[in-house]
Amino acid sequence: MTTPESIVHQEKAQLDFSGSMSYGDYLHIDQILSAQHPLSPAHDEMLFIIQHQTSELWMKLLLTELGSAIADVRESRLPPAFKKLARASRIMEQLVHAWDVLATMTPPEYSAIRPYLGPSSGFQSFQYRCIEFALGNKNAAMLQPHAHHPERLALVRSFHEAPSLYDEALRLLARAGFAVPAGHLQRDWTQPYEASDAVEAAWLQVYRAPEQHWDLYQLAEKLTDLEDAFRLWRFRHVTTVERIIGFKRGTGGTGGVSYLRKMLDVVLFPELWRLRTDL
Template identity: 40%
Template sequence: MNDGPTAAAELSPDDPLVQPFTGPSPYDDYVRATLLNTLQKPLTEAAVEMGFLVTTQVMELWFTLIAHEWRAAREAFAKDRLPDAMDALLRSRHAAGALNCSWLPIAGLTPAQFNELRPAFGKASGFQSAMYRHLEFLLGEKSAALLRSHHGDPVVYEGLREAYHEPSLYDEVLRFLHRRGLPVPEVVRERDVTTPYTAHQGVVAAWRHVYAAAEPHPLLALAELLTDLAELVTRWRFDHVMVVRRAMGTKGGTAGSAGLHWLEQRATRPVFPELWTVRGDV
């Protein structure tokens, strides 16, 4: 007999929810779940390879979403639409938090486990991720050499080439600050956006107006939200370092990279650097 709460929740054969679909379900048409679930193709017998594939594919999806939100924020700043920019940055902060949690399934790989699946990589490396490169370009980490490395894939290359020549998110933030009356130097506002962004003392001075104001400055929430994002990006980079250090130590990376040493160097590069410097000036 089954007359408890479960029975009450059972669907009748006539319920619309259980009627057969003609072709894929509307859910699958929209989410493309069946397609997503066919994209994992392990190449070894390693028990951990499926987790590695799913983890890296999920990260690529988070990269896509974060890049989308940062582009939306950049466009809103360029049009002086601060509420829209803040909304996009808030959404990206949630996505970046989820991205960082994505390390968990593979964070404890042992060297033996990693060695089992490493032959599947061939010459592949996370270093080659085009969507992560979009994120770095949006942060002002421009590199002509890394752009050229994608030249063999015309579609990917064209998208990155466009991103390379566009202002970064931070470039548009600083131009927005200037239009709001903060003293962002012209040399920063008119800089060559195809070069890596470097810290400028004049930008520190501009942020100091925000942080040292007697009353809470209207742009303090923006400054703190950008700092949140900078911290999340840095934590993701350091978590990457720790995953690699635990799984393979100081061995050279795939595709000829320097592995751990290269990641450690990248992890120490500050994101939105003046927002960290100004804290010591207040």
Template identity: 40%
Template sequence: MTINYKDLVLEELNYNSYLQLPQLLNLQHLRSNPQHPDEMFFIIIHQTAELWFKEVLHETTKLVAGFRENMVSRALKAIKRIGAIMELQVAQIRLLSTLTPVEFAGFRDLLKPASGFQSAQFREVEFTYGLRNPFFLNFFEKLPDIKKRLENIQNQPSVYDEALRCLKRAGYAVPEAVLGRDVTESPQCNEDLAALFQKIYEDPKQEFHWVLLFEAMVDLDEKLMLWRKTHAVMVERTIGRKMGTGGSTGWQFLRTREDLKCFPELWDVRNSIGAGAY
């Protein structure tokens, strides 16, 4: 028997009312008619992904607060949770690969002109962590409030900027060229900053918490890259190299973004550590 959650009357606090399940479980509106048996699956995966992106952004406010308050341990706690969420996101997007090309084709055309590029929250995540490409603002021309929010984020320090300012306040010689760089652009690798990271890695003394933080940041960067790579593979597997439903080049464009890094110097330093040992 199918439960009609709209008919439930919730008069006191309980599991259903606290989680607002009647509302939540009635947000899956299929466009296919007759209903395609896999469209519900497709909708639920994307809705839950958006819920997790909301939580990533929520946790990121705590991460930034930790940096601004010079509480590295709190920042570390937050970034480890964010990384764990993105690991779940990777597993979740893989679920879409259980759609055969024929199954997805059965309702894909009904999605036009909607596109994953229109995910405002994922763009917020990327912009907040420093991957700031104004190209994506074009997808929100008809949604001025979202476009304005992204523009505001683009003009503020990124998570990486906040981490480096925290490192500076801790007494480390973070290069002024890095601290004063244009925050509206994605970060480019700075050799002097990479050299500073190398010193901390190789001789942290009583400051090993910075090494733990750096490794957690790399973990998160890895999960974000893996999410993008998994997304591109899933797209090629389900629709091949067709154009995206929103007019993008689809798989081809996704591939160009697979290796973007939020914390480039934390990757570059690995080229130098131990280089003289061989």
């Protein structure tokens, strides 16, 4: 029989973690919490550092999910791909909301830390570049910022040279019997994707008979969800940067807001958006 004394004894046992792995041990909390090293005397630099560190952690998970989803689509394993793509979209939502916190930084507060940043910039994030390449926004010039770090360069190059998520989706569409042009099934994967009327026609067949092609229809909608979330991330990035620095040049040498606004026009899965007008 459970008595008050036995409950107290059990609780004491659960509070004693000597000789066993604890929460902090498992998550390496000490290393994570000791990784913030402000260079300026400004109070707000801690926000700036943690904002970008946590975003990099979310991007690490996003890359894990995207890489696995691409492999699933390549092997026609759509149910697990759907789960991973749905999770990827939710991760993008977390990244979108992170800008809400950074937006509490005012221009004078950022100006106090900017001289300490040197040429460092989010533009140089190798994980972000891998995400862009995995989603099909290929640009060989974006390899150069990572040339000084061979291991990172090799990782970014591997995503640059591999078929993107959308490339694998089109190959799957072709395996299902749809007329996808040969030039979209075997091509130089390092080149940016070019939209095709024939690819749009293939997706239109799917959307006009969703019950008949349910898995492909679901895949197309998961891709649309993901790009929708990614567009929101880009938009919040632009507005947050403009709010904090206006139209000053970025620390990494880019045009800042002008560069980011150009990125808003990049469409990752063009036929999936165009077909909505033609349905």
